[in-house]
Amino acid sequence: MAWIVLVVSGLLETAWAAALHASQGFTRLWPSVAFLVALALSMAGLAYALRTIPLGTGYAVWVSVGVVGTALVGMFFLGEGFSVPKALCLIAIVAGVVGLKVLG
Template sequence: MAWLVLVVSGILETVWAIALERSQGFTRLNATIVFGVALVLSMAGLGVALRDIPVGTGYAVWVGIGAVGTAIVGMVWLGESVNLARIICLLLIVAGVVGLKLYH
């Protein structure tokens, strides 16, 4: 159950990162609200998951999910550049996250 909470929290990290950008410096109310709610839920979920998962592993997995998710959203929906080097780097992050899960 802790791993499921951690994955959902990582996805919420992607949500708050995108909402932060969309808030344009907290000048757009809806995006600012989405940012705040997703941030609180993401951090709370991370805290709950760390009851059963070592902090180094849990935090690295949480950040990895958030970083990869945010980069994918940026490339797919926000017009950020897509190239082989970026994709390879994202795959290396995913490999690291999977490795941390397998060898936890």
């Protein structure tokens, strides 16, 4: 259960990052509210998951889900552009985190 919560919390990290962008520096109400809600839920889920998952591995998974998700949102929804080198870098992030889990 902790692993599912951890991955969902990572997805919520993507949500709060996207909401932060949409808030335009906290000048727009509803994206700002979405940011705060997603941030609180993401942190709460991370805290829950870290009760049973080792800190280094859990934090790395949480961050990598957020990083990869946020990069994909930027590429496919915010016009930041997709490229093979970018995709390879995201794959390297995922491979590194999988390595932490498998070798840990």
